[in-house]
Amino acid sequence: MxxxxxxxxxxxxxxxxxxxxxxxxxxxxxxxxxxxxxxxxxxxxxxxxxxxxxxxxxxxxxxxxxxxxxxxxxxxxxxxxxxxxxxxxxxxxxxxxxxxxxxxxxxxxxxxxxxxxxxxxxxxxxxxxxxxxxxxxxxxxxxxxxxxxxxxxxxxxxxxxxxxxxxxxxxxxxxxxxxxxxxxxxxxxxxxxxxxxxxxxxxxxxxxxxxxxxxxxxxxxxxxxxxxxxxxxxxxxxxxxPPRLGKFDAKMAEELNIPNGPLRAKLVKGETVEIQDESVEGGVRIVKPEEVVSPGQPxxxxxxxxxxxxxxxxxxxxxxxxxxxxxxxxxxxxxxxxxxxxxxxxxxxxxxxxxxxxxxxxxxxxxxxxxxxxxxPRTSTTFHGAAWLSLRLWLLDSDIFPLLHCIARRxxxxxxxxxxxxxxxxxxxxxxxxxPPVISPHHERDVPFPGTASEVEAATGEMLADMPDFERAMKIARERVRADPRWNAEVSEAGDDITITTLGTGSAVPSKYRNVSATLLQIPNVGNILLDAGENTLGQLRRRFGPEGAQKALKELRLVFISHMHADHHLGLQALLEERFRLGISSPLYLIAPYGIALSLRESASWQYEVPQEALNNLMWINNETLNPNSPDRHLEPETQIEEDVAQEAAVYTEGKQRWPRYDLSPSEENQMQKSYYRQLRADLGLKSVKVPDVWHRGRAHGLVLSHVSGWRIVYSGDTRPCASLAKHGKDATLLIHEATLEDGMEELADTKGHSTFTQAIQAGKNMNAKHILLNHFSQRYPRFPRFAIDDPTSPPGSPTSRSPSRVAGKPKPIVAICFDLMSVKVGQMWRLRYYLDAMALTFTDDEVENVNAVEAIRKDVNGAGPGTGGARSPSFVGKRPSKGGWQPQSTFKRHKGTDGLRPKSPEDVRPRSSCGFGLKPRSSEAST
Ligand SMILES: [Zn+2]
Structure with missing residues (x-):
């Protein structure tokens, strides 16, 4: 049964x-x-x-x-x-x-x-x-x-x-x-x-x-x-x-004239059945299971x-x-x-x-x-795979990939x-x-991440012993980073001291290694800015900074930007606001978000629970459309249709707990309020301008361009295919954070879905003359084993190449990097990431190919990690001939079953070995991206 x-x-x-x-x-x-x-x-x-x-x-x-x-x-x-x-x-x-x-x-x-x-x-x-x-x-x-x-x-x-x-x-x-x-x-x-x-x-x-x-x-x-x-x-x-029924009494069934077959099966399952019987009135006789099944277990x-x-x-x-x-x-x-x-x-x-x-x-x-x-709550983690990956990255660079807060507290x-x-x-x-119930531990997919400092230390030693190629690649990378003139250079340019913490770098659905969109910017003398807030952004914040660190980060949060209404960009917002108020933080917080977000927040009581009115008054919402430079008619004007609805709701929510945002205003007052919030925002954060241009995605979506009086400009793409307007408004960006959902070769799909491929994202940065480009929002789509683009195999690592015409022209090259969840990199440190690519690639196991794929994007970008002007080539890459007698990185890719690390041998070989969990299967539609 x-x-x-x-x-x-x-x-x-x-x-x-x-x-x-x-x-x-x-x-x-x-x-x-x-x-x-x-x-x-x-x-x-x-x-x-x-x-x-x-x-x-x-x-x-x-x-x-x-x-x-x-x-x-x-x-x-x-x-x-x-x-x-x-x-x-x-x-x-x-x-x-x-x-x-x-x-x-x-x-x-x-x-x-x-x-x-x-x-x-x-x-x-x-x-x-x-x-x-x-x-x-x-x-x-x-x-x-x-x-x-x-x-x-x-x-x-x-x-x-x-x-x-x-x-x-x-x-x-x-x-x-x-x-x-x-x-x-x-x-x-x-x-x-x-x-x-x-x-x-x-x-x-x-x-x-x-x-x-x-x-x-x-x-x-x-x-x-x-x-x-x-x-x-x-x-x-x-x-x-379900109760367990007793034994089926065949003799009794015989006596009741119950035919063999489905009716008996139904009785055994505990169902009542109807039997055709001309001898009774109506011609149908009802038989209950207890008539033919002995009493069972409750x-x-x-x-x-x-x-x-x-x-x-x-x-x-x-x-x-x-x-x-x-x-x-x-x-x-x-x-x-x-x-x-x-x-x-x-x-x-x-x-x-x-x-x-x-x-x-x-x-x-x-x-x-x-x-x-x-x-x-315990501090040890459920997300063991992600914790192990972060430990490997920590070995590479403990500044950029800090240890997560997983150590158990007393x-x-x-x-x-x-x-x-x-x-x-x-x-x-x-x-x-x-x-009686039997309680036992379950065999897990990944070895649980250690919960004490000494266990982590021991595990680190074992891991390195187990991955000699990684250890070698790591050492080479670290040596090269230290040999780079920028290692000891003074931080001099505006924006170099901005720290980017990637709280979620995946798209569509939260997965084992990548949570959905959220990026925290920590800007000295300005405060913190959060770009999108996918589900569990708060959890990621706590895992990265620890409970006290997360509290500090929330305290210093000045602005949240939500790019569009797709769920992977905002489902974590409520919990974040709730936590902020639960901690008693009532300092001003600006929220630039679509109307739908304000509507949803307004309707939901949970985050406003027990919040004092003054704290709610300090949450200042500005509609994305209000700051959209592409809609001159609507610039700083709320959407008319919505505004009428809002006006009709006037005074309804001004009492009691559900009283955010304020709607006891006339349309013109509302308009004034948005303008006033915008002015306050600029004054409070020292911003020259805040632009929220609409970008090319499915449905209404926006990017963000922040220009600071000190000279830096940060551009965030949200979800978009290559977008001319973003390039125009983001011109000369200090930092562009751009989505790179799909791998190269999938341009058509990217176009349909309103996303960018890796190379398109990098090109977008070049088009706006961005100094730094950080790629994120990688698809959960399970990729084929990456086709390794070998960029100029004849050119030894570290030497200039003549392949790229722009390089010949001596034009400064953008520094391009990919991100992983929960890394914290200063803009002025981003150059280091280029040196780590090979070692990073070696940290991935079979079911982590998605990451290798992302590495590939940068590999394909012929611009090097050379100092500023692009003179030097990037260091050793998988697939390129390393120096004589040195490390042979391609051999290590044999870890990926059935491949030689350079090209797939047969269709079978390109198939991932693991059958993998649901989050990694090909998706029929990326509905929420
Ligand atoms: Zn989207």
Missing amino acids: VNHHWKVRALTDPSLDSDLSLWVQFDHARFLFGCGEGMQRAMDQRRLNIKGLKGVFLPSGRAAGRNGLPGLILTSATQGVDALDIIGPPDTAHHFATFRSSVAGVTKGQVDVRCYPFPRNSPPGDAVPIYPKSPLSVQAVALHPNIHNADFRESRNEFTDQPTASTSATESTSSGHESEGKVAAIEPSRYQSPDRIAEYLDTPLLTDDGKFLLEMYDRKQAYPLPTQEDTETEMVYICHG PPILIVVNCSTRNLPALLSSPAFLPYQPKNDSSDAPSAETVNLVVHRVTSDVWLNEEYQAWRSRFGHSTEHLVTLTDK TDKISLPPRTALLAESHVVEISTEQ
Whole structure:
């Protein structure tokens, strides 16, 4: 029989860059409990395929456990998941709808998303059968601080005072999600315009069976949804697996005249069947499974508790758990309600609370417990592959590739009761009807990254011993860097001291080695500027700088720029803002972003939770279009259409928590405000000008050109194919950060997708006479083994070449570099990266060819790493003849099975050896890039 053995696997646990997610695995279905940012990378790291995913259970209304959901849904849509159920707190449908302009439109028609929000009007503390399906049947209890004193229901239903709303609010039943969409859409009482209320009544978020109504996502309906305040709701899920039936009684089946074949099979599976029988009235006889199957085993039960201090009273007073907590501990007789496993996702206050421990112990002696403390995140990493790669790069240059913050800190030991363990990220719990849960570690794809300094040191030694070619290449590169005249040169030119930290360098979806777009600029005497904020930008910031360093970086953050509405560029913004306010940072922050971002932020309560008004007033949004130099008509003018909508919303959001941004302004006042923000921004950051030219991508997208009074100019392309306007406005850039999504040879696809190839990106930099070019936004597309372009093999390393005409002309060459996640390079240090290319290439293993491919782009660019004027050639490259008796780098590429490192031998050879996780498969569409 299927499904009697299932597994609960800890996919991630609370750490610097992840929250708890449990992967619950049946034969033909997978479920996720918890969906924080970084979840997809963890799946990629663990080689878990998203395809079998049926449902996602959200832990609470806070961002931490659910902000990975929009990205997950997008990936589902492109990876052949045809239906996905979302189960969560009352505002679940609303939460998804706030991402409608970047997510829902893309997934439309590709994945059938159904929502099962907890019904608002159920009695406090009751268990509601929120997801009564097979193989997992789930009841939910919603905890809320007010639930205890019964204000909960009233506060949730204040809108029922409105006659128009009362019908659907009272229709909402405790048995499921019916009408929930309507309630979700109309409930907040501050929504005072009768016309608008009527409009929302007519356009619910969900159909009666939970399906999203995508008409809601028509872009023309750019007015805001009412905000909701469910940030404090936490969910407890009581999950029943399939019961194990007893033995089939063939004799009894004979007596009941049940024919052999499918009907018997159905009975064995526990289904009731109808048998044609002329002797009974109506000609149909009903046979229930228990008539022919002896009593079996009760279903195994898993309970997932999400509870923080404020919700503890609600949990303790809930009657929902009594059936699972035998009154007499000592008897411990197995009963139908024995719980196999309880996973506690709680704060340490809750865990140490005596009443909570008493509640926990009432489950009896047959129950196993796993606990994870949300306020004590571990520092060791889940993303082992990325951590190992960063260690190899650190050996090359510890300035540019710093060690990540992965070393475990000393934590307070907590004593654990019997049958209780601290949840570890690799835990797998086998659950079956026959035996108690078995908890064991899971074999991982990558060796876990060490958690102590001495282990890292030992691992480093072993690694070098194992990779002699890399060690040799590394030494050569370092010697060459030190021999370069720039090594000891004084930093002299404007912008040389700007540090670029690449928080995410991949495109489309977060993957094992590359997170999605985010780049931090740390500029002395100016502050920090963040260019795009893909999912888990906050986690990357913490992993790079440590908790205190991340706090400092957020404190010094002055400007965030979001280039366009594609999800891989902004899904991490909310968590970043939330964290900033949680830390009490209320200094002015400018946000240059599309209207859709402001709209989404405005609708979502989570990041504004408990934020003082003054802090919100210090968040100053400027529409990208306002600063677009290509739209002279609209220069410094907000978009008219949107402005009308905005004006109609005036004064609605100026009270209470949902009060950002200010909309109690007339259109002309709004216009004045944007102008004033722009002036303040320039004055505060010492900028001569800020230009946000529209670029050539799919949909509306923008680049950024910042020109500082001290003389530097930074240009960021966002997503674009080669764009003349960007070149024009970015002329003479000190630094160009340009996307290079696709490899050379894929120009046609790049054109269709609105992206650039490596060489196109480099050319874009040359066209604008950029001094430094940093390439990023590399595709997750799994490339063929790179065709090594051998640029002038006759020319020995370090000597000038006469190949490039521009070189002959003696024109200064741009310094071109590629980036890796979490490196920090000063503009004045970028020249060093060129010397590291060969050694970098040797750090990659079979499934890391994407990186080699990126290296290739620079190899193909004939301009050297020579000092400034381009006199000297780049150092040794793979594929070029190194000096006599020296290192033969190409031999090391035999590590890549079936190749000689120079060219593929046969079609078989170019195929990657590893079957690889979902993030590396060819993508049918790069919907979110
Ligand atoms: Zn894009």
